[in-house]
Amino acid sequence: MAVNSEANSISISDLSLTFPNGFVGLKSTGLQIQSGHFCTLLGPSGSGKTTLLRAIAGLITPTTGRIRIGNTDVTDLPVQARNIGFVFQNYALFPHMSVAENIEYPLKLHNWKVDARKARVKEILDLIELPHAAGNAVGQLSGGQQQRVAIGRALAYKPSLLLLDEPMGALDRRLRQQLGAELRAIQQRTGITAVYVTHDQEEAFILSDRIAVMAHGEILQYSTPADLYARPGSRFVAEFLGEANLIDVQSVAGDMAVTAYGPLPFTAIETLHARHGQPSLLVRPEDIRFVDSGSNHPTPVLQAEVTRTLFLGSRCLVSAKMKDGKTLTVECGKSDAPREGTTCGVTWASSASIMLVQ
Ligand SMILES: Nc1ncnc2c1ncn2[C@@H]1O[C@H](COP(=O)(O)OP(=O)(O)OP(=O)(O)O)[C@@H](O)[C@H]1O
Numbered sequence: 001m002a003v004n005s006e007a008n009s010i011s012i013s014d015l016s017l018t019f020p021n022g023f024v025g026l027k028s029t030g031l032q033i034q035s036g037h038f039c040t041l042l043g044p045s046g047s048g049k050t051t052l053l054r055a056i057a058g059l060i061t062p063t064t065g066r067i068r069i070g071n072t073d074v075t076d077l078p079v080q081a082r083n084i085g086f087v088f089q090n091y092a093l094f095p096h097m098s099v100a101e102n103i104e105y106p107l108k109l110h111n112w113k114v115d116a117r118k119a120r121v122k123e124i125l126d127l128i129e130l131p132h133a134a135g136n137a138v139g140q141l142s143g144g145q146q147q148r149v150a151i152g153r154a155l156a157y158k159p160s161l162l163l164l165d166e167p168m169g170a171l172d173r174r175l176r177q178q179l180g181a182e183l184r185a186i187q188q189r190t191g192i193t194a195v196y197v198t199h200d201q202e203e204a205f206i207l208s209d210r211i212a213v214m215a216h217g218e219i220l221q222y223s224t225p226a227d228l229y230a231r232p233g234s235r236f237v238a239e240f241l242g243e244a245n246l247i248d249v250q251s252v253a254g255d256m257a258v259t260a261y262g263p264l265p266f267t268a269i270e271t272l273h274a275r276h277g278q279p280s281l282l283v284r285p286e287d288i289r290f291v292d293s294g295s296n297h298p299t300p301v302l303q304a305e306v307t308r309t310l311f312l313g314s315r316c317l318v319s320a321k322m323k324d325g326k327t328l329t330v331e332c333g334k335s336d337a338p339r340e341g342t343t344c345g346v347t348w349a350s351s352a353s354i355m356l357v358q
């Protein structure tokens with residue numbers, strides 16, 4: 001059932017969109033999505049995720065720029081000529097139709113012959129693992145099952161692209177995780193290119209080949225989940241993806257950053273998205289260790305007072321108050337967490353501290 005895997009890349013160049021009321025929904029945006037990839041648009045509410053998705057779909061017309069799917073420039077094509085499957089937050093299934101009829105509906109619209117339709121519906125029911133529910137009314141299904149039908153319906157006529165706008169927004173966390181894994185499996189099995197919108201960073205990390213982090217109508221950074229986490233190009237990306245300790249840098253002296261805690265080593269200056277502004281060091285909580293203040297370490301050991309220890313089951317999040325009154329968050333194993341009120345040393349490898357300029 002794999003779709004033609006070479007033809008379904010997406011190439012967006014210089015796309016911008018100003019709404020009739022003058023509001024700039026998208027600033028000049030470029031994005032290249034490889035065929036067969038799962039790409040997530042991740043960003044806070046109002047950052048332009050839905051606007052970009054709707055522009056790809058052809059539901060709104062961009063002010064400037066081009067959109068290509070494979071070798072075809074689709075910018076001027078109407079929605080129905082773009083061969084795209086959609087899944088929206090409210091699945092918009094037809095409540096008076098059965099599961100099979102819902103899946104068959106777009107095939108009828110695309111004038112598939114009866115035999116081909118029946119065969120495809122069976123194929124899709126297997127794909128979404130609901131073969132026994134073919135005759136059920138959709139109202140009898142759980143939210144998660146309805147979601148699977150919506151995905152199946154969107155895939156039925158073999159679109160080149162699958163666009164999903166917060167399709168699991170209404171579901172609880174456990175169901176989201178389970179369905180996310182199912183969605184990813186279906187996407188990989190079919191080899192379809194998917195663009196998925198969410199503001200949930202954990203979901204984005206789990207599902208995606210690539211994530212585009214958006215804010216204020218712009219893509220700030222586009223990369224793999226691991227790269228975004230390890231090498232965020234800006235404070236916004238660092239703080240939006242996971243817990244981030246940011247230490248103000250007063251100046252740079254040789255290979256050391258001068259901070260309120262003295263000179264600290266660092267690995268790299270990220271200039272990718274460099275803007276004017278105060279540079280800072282990023283240190284992730286899991287990279288900080290508690291150590292004996294007296295012992296020898298290759299990196300500076302800073303004094304900290306443990307003000308709070310949060311027990312999270314398999315690990316602890318510890319608040320360590322520094323001498324300037326600011327707090328670093330330290331993640332450690334449950335047996336390594338120091339007691340609240342104690343003073344201890346904290347340190348991290350120089351490879352774990354990244355200079356952000358913005
Ligand atoms: N038709 C419109 N006219 C004017 N402004 C609009 C229009 N549609 C959206 N906007 C504005 O564009 C911005 C981006 O909206 P968009 O729906 O793309 O955000 P989003 O990232 O999808 O947010 P959410 O996570 O809340 O769904 C918002 O500030 C929104 O108010």
Ligand SMILES: [Mg+2]
Nearest residue numbers: 049050051165
């Ligand atoms: Mg939206």
